[in-house]
Amino acid sequence: MFCALIGYLLKFIFLDSPIVIINPYNPRLNSLEKSILRGEIRDNKGVVLARTKMDKDGWMREYPQGRDFAHVVGSVQKGKTGIEAYANFMLLEVNDKMVQRVKEVFTGDKLKGNHVVLTLDANLQRTSRELLKGKKGAILVMEPSTGKILSMVSNPDFNPNELSQNWEQLNKDEENSPLINRATQGLYPPGSIFKVITAASALESEKGLEGFLYNCKGEDIFDGNLIRCYNSKPHGEVDLNKAFYVSCNTAFAKLGTDVGGERLKQTSERLLFNRPLPYELDYNRSQFVLTKHSEDKEIVETAMGQGRTLVSPLHMGMITSAIANGGILMKPYIIDHMETNYGKTKNKKIPEKFAVLFDAGDANRLTNMMVDVVNKGTGTKAQISNISVAGKTGTAQNASGEDHAWFIGFAPSQKPEAVVVVIIENGGSGGSSAGPIARKLLQQVLNN
Amino acid sequence: MPKQSIIEVLILVSRYVFVIFIYIFLWAGYKGIIYERKNEIHGYNNKVFEQRIFIIFIHVFSFIILMASSNDIKEIEEIAKLGIYSLVFIIAAIILTSLIYKKSDAILWNSMLFLMDIGIIMLQRLDPEAANRQIIWYGIGSILMLFIPLVFMIIPRFEKFEYVYLMSGWILLLSPFVLGEEQFGARNWIFIGKYSFQPSEIVKFLFVFYLAASLRKYNSLKDIIIPTIMSGGYILVLVAQKDLGGALIYFLTFLILIYLRTSSSLLFFGGLGGASLASMVAYKLYSHVQVRVEAWLNPWKDMDYKGYQITQSLFGIGTWGWMGSGLTRGYPKSIPVVKTDFIFAAICEEFGNLFAIGIILIFLLMILRGVMIAIKCNRVFYSLLAVGAINLIAIQAFLIIGGVIKMIPLTGVTLPFISYGGSSVITSILIIGILQWIQSFYETREEVEE
Numbered sequence: 062m063f064c065a066l067i068g069y070l071l072k073f074i075f076l077d078s079p080i081v082i083i084n085p086y087n088p089r090l091n092s093l094e095k096s097i098l099r100g101e102i103r104d105n106k107g108v109v110l111a112r113t114k115m116d117k118d119g120w121m122r123e124y125p126q127g128r129d130f131a132h133v134v135g136s137v138q139k140g141k142t143g144i145e146a147y148a149n150f151m152l153l154e155v156n157d158k159m160v161q162r163v164k165e166v167f168t169g170d171k172l173k174g175n176h177v178v179l180t181l182d183a184n185l186q187r188t189s190r191e192l193l194k195g196k197k198g199a200i201l202v203m204e205p206s207t208g209k210i211l212s213m214v215s216n217p218d219f220n221p222n223e224l225s226q227n228w229e230q231l232n233k234d235e236e237n238s239p240l241i242n243r244a245t246q247g248l249y250p251p252g253s254i255f256k257v258i259t260a261a262s263a264l265e266s267e268k269g270l271e272g273f274l275y276n277c278k279g280e281d282i283f284d285g286n287l288i289r290c291y292n293s294k295p296h297g298e299v300d301l302n303k304a305f306y307v308s309c310n311t312a313f314a315k316l317g318t319d320v321g322g323e324r325l326k327q328t329s330e331r332l333l334f335n336r337p338l339p340y341e342l343d344y345n346r347s348q349f350v351l352t353k354h355s356e357d358k359e360i361v362e363t364a365m366g367q368g369r370t371l372v373s374p375l376h377m378g379m380i381t382s383a384i385a386n387g388g389i390l391m392k393p394y395i396i397d398h399m400e401t402n403y404g405k406t407k408n409k410k411i412p413e414k415f416a417v418l419f420d421a422g423d424a425n426r427l428t429n430m431m432v433d434v435v436n437k438g439t440g441t442k443a444q445i446s447n448i449s450v451a452g453k454t455g456t457a458q459n460a461s462g463e464d465h466a467w468f469i470g471f472a473p474s475q476k477p478e479a480v481v482v483v484i485i486e487n488g489g490s491g492g493s494s495a496g497p498i499a500r501k502l503l504q505q506v507l508n509n
Numbered sequence: 510m511p512k513q514s515i516i517e518v519l520i521l522v523s524r525y526v527f528v529i530f531i532y533i534f535l536w537a538g539y540k541g542i543i544y545e546r547k548n549e550i551h552g553y554n555n556k557v558f559e560q561r562i563f564i565i566f567i568h569v570f571s572f573i574i575l576m577a578s579s580n581d582i583k584e585i586e587e588i589a590k591l592g593i594y595s596l597v598f599i600i601a602a603i604i605l606t607s608l609i610y611k612k613s614d615a616i617l618w619n620s621m622l623f624l625m626d627i628g629i630i631m632l633q634r635l636d637p638e639a640a641n642r643q644i645i646w647y648g649i650g651s652i653l654m655l656f657i658p659l660v661f662m663i664i665p666r667f668e669k670f671e672y673v674y675l676m677s678g679w680i681l682l683l684s685p686f687v688l689g690e691e692q693f694g695a696r697n698w699i700f701i702g703k704y705s706f707q708p709s710e711i712v713k714f715l716f717v718f719y720l721a722a723s724l725r726k727y728n729s730l731k732d733i734i735i736p737t738i739m740s741g742g743y744i745l746v747l748v749a750q751k752d753l754g755g756a757l758i759y760f761l762t763f764l765i766l767i768y769l770r771t772s773s774s775l776l777f778f779g780g781l782g783g784a785s786l787a788s789m790v791a792y793k794l795y796s797h798v799q800v801r802v803e804a805w806l807n808p809w810k811d812m813d814y815k816g817y818q819i820t821q822s823l824f825g826i827g828t829w830g831w832m833g834s835g836l837t838r839g840y841p842k843s844i845p846v847v848k849t850d851f852i853f854a855a856i857c858e859e860f861g862n863l864f865a866i867g868i869i870l871i872f873l874l875m876i877l878r879g880v881m882i883a884i885k886c887n888r889v890f891y892s893l894l895a896v897g898a899i900n901l902i903a904i905q906a907f908l909i910i911g912g913v914i915k916m917i918p919l920t921g922v923t924l925p926f927i928s929y930g931g932s933s934v935i936t937s938i939l940i941i942g943i944l945q946w947i948q949s950f951y952e953t954r955e956e957v958e959e
Contacts, residue, residue: 062907063872066910067870070826070865071866073827073914074826078826086821086824088824089839089840090828165517
């Protein structure tokens with residue numbers, strides 16, 4: 062009985078306490094903050110993203126890379142956000158306590174917290190931000206074989222070094238919502254990028270929809286509703302492959318009804334719709350509302366990526382990463398390791414498999430379909446010479462105005478090094494607006 | 510080198526020192542028991558002496574730290590005074606107990622003193638006024654306890670006074686309804702002048718006597734009917750007074766003694782089953798039980814009210830890791846009710862979790878010694894008494910430590926020997942006194958088969 066007591070206490074100390082104690086209700090954190098020099102946050106090459114400057118009045122946190130990392134790194138003024146919040150205790154954790162404390166006693170040097178090194182790349186982040194200038198949206202670049210997040214940018218953004226001064230104005234700016242991280246918290250209608258999921262569902266379906274054929278006349282009526290392809294342009298006879306790479310709405314409407322609402326829901330939920338995502342910082346869950354009782358009209362719309370479905374860029378990044386990685390989703394992460402003051406590496410994150418989202422065969426087929434999108438379909442603006450790029454464009458109708466422009470993709474299509482998700486709010490055509498951005502990002506990653 | 514730095518280093522180092530000391534203490538206890546079993550008196554005495562040395566080391570070191578951390582001359586004087594009084598207390602206790610309780614269990618005494626010492630150190634750190642009062646309770650409790658052998662010598666047949674225990678128990682237990690006031694949501698305190706006291710603590714003691722006396726005559730099942738009804742009555746009174754922790758302690762002690770006497774697993778498991786049913790009823794009926802269970806399951810939902818106590822306790826336990834923050838360097842005062850129920854969290858915080866595990870092991874050591882004493886007894890009355898006595902300590906310690914670390918819901922009982930509280934301290938000391946008397950009885954004379 063008493064052994065149970067000891068066992069429980071040990072369990073608490075080992076497993077629970079690291080998460081429990083970073084709670085803002087813990088009064089000890091404040092004193093720790095005053096007596097310990099908060100560690101730095103750095104990118105994957107050691108570029109400093111956040112550091113503490115001490116002056117006579119206390120300490121100030123400065124962000125040398127400014128807006129590039131505004132959302133991801135977060136800040137400590139006005140409550141903690143981003144990595145500053147998530148890694149709070151790591152940044153205040155002192156290594157070699159005895160040695161440091163004794164040193165402090167003799168030299169007056171403050172105790173130093175650990176540095177946190179992220180998986181992000183400052184150059185890529187800067188490029189991402191530049192590509193989003195003047196637009197509202199988000200960019201996410203991930204490494205599908207490990208789950209590392211290489212770049213995460215949301216625009217509109219803000220200057221973290223001036224957060225306090227601009228706080229009220231930033232908060233009130235509902236039109237722009239600059240404080241929100243659109244990459245993880247933005248929820249948008251997916252538009253045609255959802256066809257990846259519909260196609261996956263079709264591939265899995267027992268009805269053997271491999272032989273799917275449809276004659277696209279540019280528009281068609283499903284359950285009393287008119288569905289149109291882009292500009293009502295007829296695509297002629299299409300199989301699953303062609304329907305995918307030209308993004309034929311009517312074909313997918315038909316595919317959706319063949320697959321059925323129930324099947325589509327099963328596939329989506331396996332792909333983590335309506336489920337918690339394996340991501341430790343803040344995010345919003347994607348939403349998929351079909352049930353087996355849904356009307357055909359809604360099934361049709363959903364299969365095309367309209368209807369009431371909402372996705373976040375992060376979620377699409379995960380689905381794309383799984384396709385790129387033979388169907389296996391690696392758990393996405395941003396913190397690579399911690400570094401003590403003496404340069405010693407600690408707690409290096411080992412990439413973790415999260416789940417098998419697709420059968421390897423299906424992942425392969427989807428990859429091939431996505432390669433066709435870029436080679437001869439709607440995604441040609443994402444082509445890179447001498448490299449096979451896979452992708453899917455999306456042009457999502459939405460209530461706020463012009464269509465949102467999406468692009469999801471990865472390269473090289475065999476042994477992919479990077480997954481890219483781009484969304485430009487009200488950006489128009491996915492192929493024209495988001496595709497070129499994706500191309501530049503992929504190029505940058507592959508050139509390094 | 511500035512004074513401040515010396516103190517910082519001292520406290521830094523003390524964290525390791527205390528942990529090492531407590532484990533040496535435990536190891537000495539373990540080796541002592543081995544020597545004892547092999548009848549190597551010399552080795553045994555050495556280990557006992559070792560334990561005592563370490564109690565004194567810890568005591569002196571702690572008080573040095575407490576004094577060094579203060580900047581106020583008057584305060585330092587007060588701390589020194591308390592430090593000296595308590596040291597004198599410890600030494601006097603060691604001497605007097607060996608004189609008055611011949612051949613008693615030195616390891617058990619040492620364990621008790623160790624816990625009491627940590628208690629007084631922690632209380633001095635938390636609230637010197639309370640510490641001053643606590644040392645008086647220590648004194649009173651110990652003096653009363655030293656009279657036990659005398660009393661038992663004069664009144665040889667303690668087991669006959671079954672009804673005296675029963676009746677006085679009822680009177681004391683019911684007194685809060687007449688004289689008492691509600692405190693902390695429970696109506697089981699009475700106030701005499703500015704001192705409060707919990708009759709249910711004293712009654713625990715009488716209860717064990719009663720059960721031992723009434724159960725010793727057991728021959729068949731009908732003999733347990735009256736004790737069961739009476740125990741049930743006690744428990745219901747406690748429930749009515751909302752002292753659910755107390756009720757649980759009485760109930761479990763009752764169950765264990767019944768099991769020991771009747772060897773009936775049926776009764777034991779039946780009793781447990783009944784208790785589970787009763788707890789479910791209590792849960793439905795009593796809102797404050799519901800609050801406790803909710804706070805236990807998810808205190809993070811409501812950290813301002815329902816979950817306040819346990820979350821602050823967990824923060825204290827978890828923030829500093831194995832070696833703790835060092836005496837005076839933590840924030841134990843941010844933990845509510847820290848002088849009584851949550852004192853264990855304060856120990857985890859400042860002395861460290863490794864040390865706190867050592868404290869749990871010391872309780873285990875006491876239980877072990879108590880069981881070893883009980884096994885020796887030929888007379889049923891004494892063996893029941895011994896088991897009952899050690900159970901009270903064991904169950905109570907388990908309940909409150911479990912509650913403080915969120916293993917089980919909080920039950921509002923105190924940690925024996927460490928928590929502040931006159932009734933708690935006095936009763937706990939008396940319980941050890943009884944155990945030691947039984948031990949002394951068996952070691953110093955031939956027993957006559959009953």
